[in-house]
Amino acid sequence: MHVGIVTFPGSNCDHDVYHVLRHVLGAGVSYVWHKDRLPAGLDAVILPGGFSYGDYLRCGALARFSPVMEDVVGFAAAGGPVLGICNGFQILCEAGLLPGVLMRNASLKFICQDVLVEVQGAETPVTAGLAGQRLAMPIAHAEGSYFADGETLDRLEGEGQVTFRYAGGAPNGSARDIAGISGGPRRNVVGLMPHPERSSEPVLGCTDGRKLFESLLGG
Amino acid sequence: MARTARVYVTLKRGVLDPQGSAVARGLRTMGYGEVEDVRLGKFIEVRLREGASPDDERRRIEEMCRKLLANTVIEDYRVEL
Numbered sequence: 001m002h003v004g005i006v007t008f009p010g011s012n013c014d015h016d017v018y019h020v021l022r023h024v025l026g027a028g029v030s031y032v033w034h035k036d037r038l039p040a041g042l043d044a045v046i047l048p049g050g051f052s053y054g055d056y057l058r059c060g061a062l063a064r065f066s067p068v069m070e071d072v073v074g075f076a077a078a079g080g081p082v083l084g085i086c087n088g089f090q091i092l093c094e095a096g097l098l099p100g101v102l103m104r105n106a107s108l109k110f111i112c113q114d115v116l117v118e119v120q121g122a123e124t125p126v127t128a129g130l131a132g133q134r135l136a137m138p139i140a141h142a143e144g145s146y147f148a149d150g151e152t153l154d155r156l157e158g159e160g161q162v163t164f165r166y167a168g169g170a171p172n173g174s175a176r177d178i179a180g181i182s183g184g185p186r187r188n189v190v191g192l193m194p195h196p197e198r199s200s201e202p203v204l205g206c207t208d209g210r211k212l213f214e215s216l217l218g219g
Numbered sequence: 220m221a222r223t224a225r226v227y228v229t230l231k232r233g234v235l236d237p238q239g240s241a242v243a244r245g246l247r248t249m250g251y252g253e254v255e256d257v258r259l260g261k262f263i264e265v266r267l268r269e270g271a272s273p274d275d276e277r278r279r280i281e282e283m284c285r286k287l288l289a290n291t292v293i294e295d296y297r298v299e300l
Contacts, residue, residue: 058290065287094290101292106237147234147293173235 001217002028004042006072006088008063009034013049013085016197020213024200027217034066044081044125044216045072047088049140049195059102059143060090069095081125081216082189086141089180089191098183098191099156100148102141106173110142114206116167117179117194122160124182124190128215134167135208137194144193145173146181156181164192221266224280225299228289229260263288276300 003021007014014031021027032038034052038045053062063069069091076082076097084092092098105111117137119130148156153175156162164180172193180192196209230236236258243257265283267276280298289296 057287061287061290099292101290103235103293104237106235108237108241149292173237 001043002030002041003044003046003216004030004032004038005046005048006032006034006068007048008050008052008066008091010052010054011048011050011087013087013195013197016195017046017048017085020197020200020210021217024210025213025217027213032068034063034068036068038068038071038075042075042080044083045075047072047082047084047091048197049086049088052087052091055087055143058094059087060092060094063087063091064095073097076184076189079184079186079188082184083126083212083216084189084191085195085197086139086144086193089193090143092189092191097189098181099152100146100175100181102143102193103145103147103173104143105141105145105171110140111144111171112138112140113171114138114199115171115179115194117164117192118167119163120160120165121162121182122187124163124187126190126212126216127163128218130211130215133211135194135196135199135211136206137196137199137209139171139179139194140198141172141193145170146175146178146193148175153178161187163187163190164194221268222276222300224265224267224276226263226265226280226284226288227260227297227299228263228284228294229296230258231293231295234293260294273300 170177199206199209239257284296
């Protein structure tokens with residue numbers, strides 16, 4: 001199992017994801033610079049959190065035009081697992097790989113806190129066997145309020161594409177308390193605002209996030 | 220001589236605008252009780268090299284809006300050329 005982690009200018013969670021996959025879970029991992037192509041033979045691709053391109057214009061709007069994204073779109077279309085975390089989720093939405101958009105939090109504040117999210121909907125590469133579980137993970141974002149029109153939201157719910165929902169209400173104003181969704185030809189594209197890489201080791205106080213990476217590596 | 224396209228990007232009706240609401244509250248607090256609502260948007264100036272036909276110019280700037288300058292899931296745009 002070999003995972004590619006894309007680094008954009010302004011990504012700042014790429015090393016955290018690398019650390020968890022490599023040192024905690026013993027997987028093969030490579031960084032992929034945003035100007036390069038995806039190397040052949042990857043089993044999964046992760047777009048990490050951060051502030052790609054300084055969040056200029058809109059979060060994720062400029063990163064979607066990085067050269068590597070052409071390969072990421074192709075990889076996703078072929079059914080390859082793609083996970084976008086926080087800014088990575090925003091990039092997936094801007095790139096049209098997932099529907100909707102992440103808007104400024106309703107409170108206008110950057111929110112940094114632990115949340116509980118419930119795994120729902122159809123199984124995805126990062127939620128194998130986790131349906132119904134409530135996972136504790138931290139969020140850290142100013143633009144995490146998920147928005148899509150009513151028709152899109154109904155379709156997401158109807159087709160089991162709401163993968164993560166804030167238990168006990170969204171802290172950021174997200175439509176229908178959505179914390180993460182899935183898409184792609186085999187629900188192989190997943191985006192979520194919480195940070196599983198920051199909750200994968202006992203020393204960090206919580207290991208629930210690790211389950212997502214274990215699912216990804218096990219698939 | 221460069222031409223300038225003026226692009227106005229605004230949130231679609233029905234999309235919550237927490238920044239606009241905060242500004243509206245601020246104005247009312249300052250005593251401007253007549254303020255009913257405020258919507259925040261972006262104003263973008265794009266300087267264009269001369270050469271393209273007006274039709275092409277219009278078509279290409281609209282394309283820029285759809286592809287990058289606005290996210291049409293939540294935003295509308297208007298171009299002045």
